[in-house]
Amino acid sequence: MKVKIATVWLDGCSGCHMSFLDMDERILSIADKIELVYSPLVDHKTFPDMVDVTIVEGAVASTDDLAKIKKIRAHSKILIALGDCAVNANVPSMRNPIPVDEIINRAYVENALINKDMPVHPALPPLLKRVMPVHEVVKVDLFIQGCPPKNDTIFFAIAELLEGRVPDLTTMTRFGA
Protein backbone atom coordinates (compact mmCIF):
# COMPACT_ATOMS: atom_id res chain seq x y z
CA MET A 1 0.00 0.00 0.00
CA LYS A 2 1.22 3.47 -0.82
CA VAL A 3 2.29 5.82 1.97
CA LYS A 4 -0.04 8.80 2.20
CA ILE A 5 1.91 12.05 2.25
CA ALA A 6 0.67 15.63 2.70
CA THR A 7 2.61 18.88 2.48
CA VAL A 8 1.44 22.10 4.09
CA TRP A 9 2.49 25.71 3.63
CA LEU A 10 2.10 28.03 6.63
CA ASP A 11 3.99 31.35 7.07
CA GLY A 12 6.96 30.75 4.79
CA CYS A 13 8.19 31.75 1.35
CA SER A 14 7.51 28.38 -0.37
CA GLY A 15 11.27 27.96 -0.78
CA CYS A 16 11.05 24.60 1.03
CA HIS A 17 8.43 23.39 -1.44
CA MET A 18 10.67 24.60 -4.26
CA SER A 19 13.57 22.65 -2.77
CA PHE A 20 11.27 19.63 -2.49
CA LEU A 21 10.51 19.89 -6.22
CA ASP A 22 14.21 20.39 -6.88
CA MET A 23 14.72 16.66 -6.28
CA ASP A 24 14.03 16.49 -10.03
CA GLU A 25 13.78 12.98 -11.43
CA ARG A 26 14.45 11.43 -8.05
CA ILE A 27 10.84 12.28 -7.23
CA LEU A 28 9.92 9.53 -9.68
CA SER A 29 11.81 6.96 -7.60
CA ILE A 30 9.62 7.74 -4.58
CA ALA A 31 6.48 8.51 -6.56
CA ASP A 32 5.65 4.80 -6.84
CA LYS A 33 5.71 4.44 -3.09
CA ILE A 34 3.72 7.50 -2.09
CA GLU A 35 0.37 9.10 -2.67
CA LEU A 36 0.33 12.90 -2.38
CA VAL A 37 -3.04 13.37 -0.74
CA TYR A 38 -2.90 17.08 0.14
CA SER A 39 -0.45 19.82 -0.87
CA PRO A 40 -0.20 23.28 -2.46
CA LEU A 41 1.20 21.31 -5.41
CA VAL A 42 -2.06 19.40 -5.98
CA ASP A 43 -5.72 20.33 -5.96
CA HIS A 44 -7.23 18.62 -2.92
CA LYS A 45 -9.37 21.08 -0.97
CA THR A 46 -9.73 19.38 2.39
CA PHE A 47 -7.20 17.68 4.63
CA PRO A 48 -7.79 13.90 4.63
CA ASP A 49 -8.96 11.91 7.67
CA MET A 50 -5.53 10.44 8.30
CA VAL A 51 -2.22 10.72 6.48
CA ASP A 52 0.99 8.84 7.24
CA VAL A 53 3.44 11.72 6.88
CA THR A 54 2.73 15.47 6.83
CA ILE A 55 5.53 17.83 5.90
CA VAL A 56 5.01 21.37 7.20
CA GLU A 57 6.74 24.41 5.74
CA GLY A 58 6.47 27.76 7.52
CA ALA A 59 5.90 29.13 11.00
CA VAL A 60 2.64 29.56 12.89
CA ALA A 61 1.80 33.25 12.44
CA SER A 62 -1.98 33.71 12.19
CA THR A 63 -5.13 32.30 13.76
CA ASP A 64 -5.64 30.42 10.51
CA ASP A 65 -2.18 28.79 10.78
CA LEU A 66 -2.95 27.85 14.37
CA ALA A 67 -6.24 26.14 13.54
CA LYS A 68 -4.67 24.43 10.51
CA ILE A 69 -1.68 22.99 12.35
CA LYS A 70 -3.82 21.66 15.21
CA LYS A 71 -6.13 19.93 12.76
CA ILE A 72 -3.19 18.59 10.76
CA ARG A 73 -1.54 17.18 13.87
CA ALA A 74 -4.72 15.38 14.83
CA HIS A 75 -4.89 13.80 11.37
CA SER A 76 -1.21 12.89 10.83
CA LYS A 77 0.78 9.93 12.08
CA ILE A 78 4.18 11.59 11.53
CA LEU A 79 4.61 15.37 11.43
CA ILE A 80 7.79 16.83 9.92
CA ALA A 81 8.84 20.46 10.44
CA LEU A 82 10.58 21.33 7.16
CA GLY A 83 12.89 24.32 7.02
CA ASP A 84 13.92 27.03 9.46
CA CYS A 85 10.52 28.80 9.55
CA ALA A 86 8.84 25.63 10.80
CA VAL A 87 11.78 24.73 13.07
CA ASN A 88 12.67 28.10 14.63
CA ALA A 89 10.16 30.62 13.17
CA ASN A 90 13.05 32.18 11.21
CA VAL A 91 12.35 35.31 9.12
CA PRO A 92 8.60 35.58 9.94
CA SER A 93 9.55 35.82 13.63
CA MET A 94 11.60 38.95 13.04
CA ARG A 95 8.38 40.90 13.66
CA ASN A 96 8.05 39.41 17.15
CA PRO A 97 9.81 42.16 19.10
CA ILE A 98 7.34 44.68 17.62
CA PRO A 99 3.61 44.84 18.54
CA VAL A 100 1.28 43.53 15.78
CA ASP A 101 -0.72 46.79 15.53
CA GLU A 102 2.46 48.78 14.93
CA ILE A 103 3.59 46.36 12.20
CA ILE A 104 0.28 46.46 10.32
CA ASN A 105 0.02 50.22 10.68
CA ARG A 106 3.55 50.61 9.32
CA ALA A 107 2.79 48.43 6.29
CA TYR A 108 -0.70 49.58 5.39
CA VAL A 109 -0.90 53.18 6.62
CA GLU A 110 2.46 54.83 7.35
CA ASN A 111 4.23 53.47 4.27
CA ALA A 112 1.25 53.43 1.90
CA LEU A 113 0.93 56.06 -0.78
CA ILE A 114 -2.68 55.27 -1.70
CA ASN A 115 -5.58 53.54 0.11
CA LYS A 116 -4.14 54.19 3.54
CA ASP A 117 -6.31 51.81 5.49
CA MET A 118 -6.01 48.89 7.89
CA PRO A 119 -6.91 45.63 6.14
CA VAL A 120 -10.24 44.39 7.49
CA HIS A 121 -11.87 41.54 5.61
CA PRO A 122 -13.45 38.42 7.07
CA ALA A 123 -11.21 36.27 4.84
CA LEU A 124 -8.06 37.76 6.35
CA PRO A 125 -6.98 35.81 9.45
CA PRO A 126 -5.74 38.03 12.29
CA LEU A 127 -2.02 37.78 13.04
CA LEU A 128 -0.99 36.13 16.30
CA LYS A 129 0.84 38.25 18.85
CA ARG A 130 4.01 36.35 18.10
CA VAL A 131 5.11 33.97 15.36
CA MET A 132 5.92 30.53 16.73
CA PRO A 133 7.87 27.52 15.50
CA VAL A 134 5.58 24.54 14.86
CA HIS A 135 6.83 22.51 17.84
CA GLU A 136 5.76 25.28 20.22
CA VAL A 137 2.14 24.55 19.24
CA VAL A 138 1.98 20.83 18.46
CA LYS A 139 4.25 17.81 18.77
CA VAL A 140 6.74 17.47 15.93
CA ASP A 141 8.31 14.10 15.11
CA LEU A 142 11.17 15.13 12.83
CA PHE A 143 13.00 18.42 12.31
CA ILE A 144 14.70 19.28 9.02
CA GLN A 145 16.63 22.54 9.41
CA GLY A 146 17.77 24.77 6.58
CA CYS A 147 16.59 27.81 4.67
CA PRO A 148 15.63 25.99 2.59
CA PRO A 149 16.95 22.49 3.33
CA LYS A 150 18.83 21.14 0.31
CA ASN A 151 16.93 18.83 -2.02
CA ASP A 152 19.42 16.07 -1.11
CA THR A 153 18.51 16.44 2.56
CA ILE A 154 14.76 16.31 1.88
CA PHE A 155 15.17 13.33 -0.43
CA PHE A 156 17.32 11.48 2.10
CA ALA A 157 14.80 12.15 4.89
CA ILE A 158 11.81 10.92 2.88
CA ALA A 159 13.68 7.92 1.46
CA GLU A 160 14.75 6.88 4.97
CA LEU A 161 11.22 7.24 6.32
CA LEU A 162 9.87 5.15 3.46
CA GLU A 163 12.35 2.45 4.44
CA GLY A 164 11.02 2.58 7.97
CA ARG A 165 14.11 4.24 9.42
CA VAL A 166 14.44 7.48 11.42
CA PRO A 167 16.78 9.69 9.36
CA ASP A 168 19.83 11.14 11.09
CA LEU A 169 20.22 14.58 9.53
CA THR A 170 22.78 16.06 11.93
CA THR A 171 25.60 16.10 9.39
CA MET A 172 23.40 17.06 6.45
CA THR A 173 21.85 20.31 7.55
CA ARG A 174 21.83 23.04 10.20
CA PHE A 175 20.12 26.35 11.04
CA GLY A 176 20.48 28.68 8.06
CA ALA A 177 21.86 25.99 5.71
Add this chain to the structure above:
Amino acid sequence: MPNGSNIKVKTLKIDGKDVSAREDQTILDVCKENGVFIPTLCHLEGLSNIGACRLCMVEVEGSKKLFPSCTTAITEGMSVITQTDRLKHYRKMILELIFAERNHTCSVCVSNSHCDLQYLGQKMGIDHVRVPYRFPKQSVDASHPYFQLDHNRCILCTRCVRVCEEIEGAHVWDVSGRGINAKVITDLNQPWGTSETCTTCGKCVNVCPTGALSDKGRSVAEMTKRREFVALLANRRKEKV
Protein backbone atom coordinates in the same frame (compact mmCIF):
# COMPACT_ATOMS: atom_id res chain seq x y z
CA MET B 1 57.75 27.50 28.08
CA PRO B 2 59.16 30.83 29.30
CA ASN B 3 62.95 30.84 29.46
CA GLY B 4 64.54 29.98 32.75
CA SER B 5 61.32 28.98 34.51
CA ASN B 6 61.05 26.03 36.83
CA ILE B 7 57.71 24.78 35.63
CA LYS B 8 57.21 21.13 36.44
CA VAL B 9 55.51 18.40 34.49
CA LYS B 10 52.44 16.64 35.87
CA THR B 11 50.73 13.47 34.76
CA LEU B 12 46.99 12.94 34.51
CA LYS B 13 44.37 10.96 32.64
CA ILE B 14 42.11 12.33 29.91
CA ASP B 15 39.29 9.93 29.05
CA GLY B 16 41.33 7.11 30.53
CA LYS B 17 44.46 7.91 28.53
CA ASP B 18 47.66 8.84 30.37
CA VAL B 19 49.00 12.27 29.40
CA SER B 20 51.64 14.61 30.75
CA ALA B 21 51.45 18.40 30.81
CA ARG B 22 53.06 21.48 32.29
CA GLU B 23 51.72 22.33 35.73
CA ASP B 24 50.57 25.79 34.58
CA GLN B 25 48.24 24.39 31.93
CA THR B 26 44.48 24.16 32.13
CA ILE B 27 42.46 21.04 31.40
CA LEU B 28 41.37 22.60 28.09
CA ASP B 29 45.00 23.29 27.07
CA VAL B 30 45.91 19.67 27.68
CA CYS B 31 42.85 18.36 25.85
CA LYS B 32 43.60 20.52 22.82
CA GLU B 33 47.24 19.44 22.83
CA ASN B 34 46.11 15.81 22.80
CA GLY B 35 43.49 16.20 20.10
CA VAL B 36 40.49 15.85 22.42
CA PHE B 37 37.64 18.04 21.14
CA ILE B 38 35.86 20.15 23.73
CA PRO B 39 33.28 22.71 22.54
CA THR B 40 34.02 26.34 23.53
CA LEU B 41 32.54 29.75 22.80
CA CYS B 42 34.01 32.33 25.18
CA HIS B 43 37.49 30.79 25.02
CA LEU B 44 39.88 31.98 22.33
CA GLU B 45 43.55 31.05 22.07
CA GLY B 46 45.63 34.08 23.07
CA LEU B 47 43.01 35.72 25.30
CA SER B 48 42.50 35.28 29.03
CA ASN B 49 40.02 32.61 30.08
CA ILE B 50 36.90 33.59 32.00
CA GLY B 51 34.79 30.42 32.08
CA ALA B 52 31.68 32.32 31.04
CA CYS B 53 29.93 30.15 28.46
CA ARG B 54 30.31 26.91 30.42
CA LEU B 55 30.31 24.84 27.24
CA CYS B 56 33.73 23.38 28.03
CA MET B 57 32.61 21.73 31.26
CA VAL B 58 34.17 18.34 32.02
CA GLU B 59 33.87 15.76 34.76
CA VAL B 60 36.73 15.10 37.14
CA GLU B 61 36.75 11.71 38.81
CA GLY B 62 36.06 11.91 42.54
CA SER B 63 33.88 15.02 42.30
CA LYS B 64 30.19 15.39 41.55
CA LYS B 65 30.71 18.96 40.31
CA LEU B 66 31.32 19.86 36.71
CA PHE B 67 34.45 21.91 35.98
CA PRO B 68 34.94 24.53 33.26
CA SER B 69 38.03 23.09 31.56
CA CYS B 70 39.28 26.52 30.38
CA THR B 71 39.75 27.85 33.91
CA THR B 72 40.54 24.64 35.82
CA ALA B 73 44.22 23.98 36.39
CA ILE B 74 45.48 20.43 36.13
CA THR B 75 46.64 18.57 39.20
CA GLU B 76 48.86 15.53 39.57
CA GLY B 77 46.97 12.28 39.07
CA MET B 78 43.61 13.85 38.18
CA SER B 79 41.34 11.89 35.89
CA VAL B 80 39.27 13.97 33.48
CA ILE B 81 36.29 12.72 31.49
CA THR B 82 35.28 14.89 28.55
CA GLN B 83 32.40 13.03 26.91
CA THR B 84 29.46 11.70 28.92
CA ASP B 85 25.70 11.76 28.43
CA ARG B 86 25.45 14.23 31.31
CA LEU B 87 27.93 16.64 29.70
CA LYS B 88 26.26 16.27 26.30
CA HIS B 89 22.92 17.05 27.92
CA TYR B 90 24.19 20.26 29.54
CA ARG B 91 26.16 21.40 26.50
CA LYS B 92 23.08 21.07 24.32
CA MET B 93 20.98 22.88 26.89
CA ILE B 94 23.45 25.78 27.09
CA LEU B 95 23.49 26.18 23.32
CA GLU B 96 19.70 26.03 23.10
CA LEU B 97 19.40 28.70 25.79
CA ILE B 98 21.83 30.92 23.88
CA PHE B 99 19.81 30.46 20.69
CA ALA B 100 16.58 31.29 22.55
CA GLU B 101 17.95 34.32 24.38
CA ARG B 102 18.34 36.68 21.41
CA ASN B 103 17.37 36.73 17.75
CA HIS B 104 19.79 34.43 15.95
CA THR B 105 18.11 34.19 12.57
CA CYS B 106 20.93 32.27 10.87
CA SER B 107 19.42 32.35 7.39
CA VAL B 108 19.70 36.14 7.16
CA CYS B 109 22.90 36.55 9.19
CA VAL B 110 26.00 38.22 7.84
CA SER B 111 28.02 35.40 9.47
CA ASN B 112 25.88 32.52 8.20
CA SER B 113 28.21 29.52 7.67
CA HIS B 114 31.08 31.39 9.36
CA CYS B 115 29.68 31.27 12.88
CA ASP B 116 30.90 29.39 15.96
CA LEU B 117 27.43 29.21 17.51
CA GLN B 118 25.84 27.82 14.36
CA TYR B 119 28.72 25.34 13.92
CA LEU B 120 28.47 24.06 17.48
CA GLY B 121 24.69 23.82 17.19
CA GLN B 122 25.16 21.39 14.35
CA LYS B 123 28.09 19.62 15.96
CA MET B 124 26.11 19.04 19.17
CA GLY B 125 23.17 17.67 17.19
CA ILE B 126 20.70 20.47 17.91
CA ASP B 127 17.88 20.15 15.40
CA HIS B 128 15.47 22.40 17.30
CA VAL B 129 15.36 24.52 20.46
CA ARG B 130 13.21 23.03 23.22
CA VAL B 131 12.63 26.25 25.19
CA PRO B 132 10.46 29.13 23.93
CA TYR B 133 12.38 31.83 22.08
CA ARG B 134 12.41 35.18 23.88
CA PHE B 135 12.46 37.45 20.81
CA PRO B 136 13.82 40.50 22.70
CA LYS B 137 13.85 43.92 21.08
CA GLN B 138 17.53 44.62 20.41
CA SER B 139 19.25 47.45 18.60
CA VAL B 140 21.87 47.68 15.86
CA ASP B 141 24.69 50.24 16.06
CA ALA B 142 25.92 51.19 12.59
CA SER B 143 27.46 54.52 13.61
CA HIS B 144 31.05 53.34 13.07
CA PRO B 145 32.36 54.10 9.56
CA TYR B 146 33.77 50.58 8.99
CA PHE B 147 32.04 48.16 11.39
CA GLN B 148 28.64 47.43 12.83
CA LEU B 149 27.28 45.93 16.03
CA ASP B 150 24.09 43.86 16.02
CA HIS B 151 22.95 43.13 19.57
CA ASN B 152 20.45 40.59 18.23
CA ARG B 153 23.33 38.22 17.56
CA CYS B 154 25.57 38.88 20.57
CA ILE B 155 26.12 35.94 22.93
CA LEU B 156 28.04 37.99 25.54
CA CYS B 157 31.18 35.87 25.27
CA THR B 158 33.19 39.09 25.82
CA ARG B 159 35.89 38.09 23.36
CA CYS B 160 35.65 41.64 21.95
CA VAL B 161 36.07 43.13 25.43
CA ARG B 162 39.13 41.00 26.13
CA VAL B 163 40.89 41.36 22.77
CA CYS B 164 40.50 45.14 22.90
CA GLU B 165 41.87 45.30 26.43
CA GLU B 166 44.51 42.57 26.31
CA ILE B 167 45.84 42.69 22.73
CA GLU B 168 44.99 46.11 21.31
CA GLY B 169 45.28 47.88 24.67
CA ALA B 170 42.48 50.32 23.93
CA HIS B 171 39.70 49.01 26.21
CA VAL B 172 36.88 50.40 24.10
CA TRP B 173 34.50 47.57 25.00
CA ASP B 174 32.78 46.78 28.26
CA VAL B 175 29.63 45.08 29.52
CA SER B 176 26.77 47.07 31.01
CA GLY B 177 23.75 45.68 32.86
CA ARG B 178 23.26 42.33 34.49
CA GLY B 179 21.89 38.94 33.54
CA ILE B 180 19.44 39.08 30.69
CA ASN B 181 19.84 42.87 30.45
CA ALA B 182 23.59 42.69 29.94
CA LYS B 183 24.98 44.10 26.71
CA VAL B 184 28.33 45.04 25.28
CA ILE B 185 28.96 48.76 25.09
CA THR B 186 31.61 51.04 23.65
CA ASP B 187 33.24 53.74 25.80
CA LEU B 188 30.59 55.26 28.10
CA ASN B 189 27.66 53.44 26.44
CA GLN B 190 27.73 55.78 23.48
CA PRO B 191 27.44 55.06 19.73
CA TRP B 192 30.55 53.19 18.53
CA GLY B 193 31.14 55.82 15.85
CA THR B 194 31.57 58.51 18.52
CA SER B 195 34.11 56.49 20.52
CA GLU B 196 37.32 58.40 21.11
CA THR B 197 39.27 55.32 22.17
CA CYS B 198 38.49 53.02 19.23
CA THR B 199 41.54 52.60 16.98
CA THR B 200 39.48 50.99 14.20
CA CYS B 201 41.83 47.99 14.28
CA GLY B 202 39.01 45.49 13.70
CA LYS B 203 40.32 42.91 16.19
CA CYS B 204 36.96 42.77 17.99
CA VAL B 205 35.15 42.12 14.70
CA ASN B 206 37.43 39.23 13.82
CA VAL B 207 37.27 37.46 17.19
CA CYS B 208 33.47 37.75 17.49
CA PRO B 209 32.07 34.20 17.22
CA THR B 210 28.78 35.24 15.62
CA GLY B 211 27.43 37.98 13.37
CA ALA B 212 27.20 40.46 16.25
CA LEU B 213 30.28 42.33 15.01
CA SER B 214 30.86 42.58 11.28
CA ASP B 215 32.45 44.68 8.57
CA LYS B 216 30.11 47.12 6.93
CA GLY B 217 29.06 46.35 3.39
CA ARG B 218 29.01 42.57 3.88
CA SER B 219 25.86 40.73 2.97
CA VAL B 220 24.38 37.44 4.23
CA ALA B 221 27.10 34.80 4.75
CA GLU B 222 29.85 37.12 3.50
CA MET B 223 31.46 37.92 6.86
CA THR B 224 34.43 35.61 7.30
CA LYS B 225 36.59 35.95 10.39
CA ARG B 226 40.32 35.75 10.98
CA ARG B 227 41.33 34.69 14.46
CA GLU B 228 44.80 33.14 14.38
CA PHE B 229 46.43 36.53 14.86
CA VAL B 230 45.34 36.66 18.51
CA ALA B 231 47.38 33.64 19.57
CA LEU B 232 50.26 34.78 17.36
CA LEU B 233 50.44 38.25 18.90
CA ALA B 234 50.02 36.91 22.43
CA ASN B 235 52.84 34.40 21.93
CA ARG B 236 55.23 36.90 20.40
CA ARG B 237 54.72 39.26 23.30
CA LYS B 238 55.37 36.44 25.77
CA GLU B 239 58.61 35.55 24.00
CA LYS B 240 59.84 39.16 24.20
CA VAL B 241 59.51 39.31 27.99
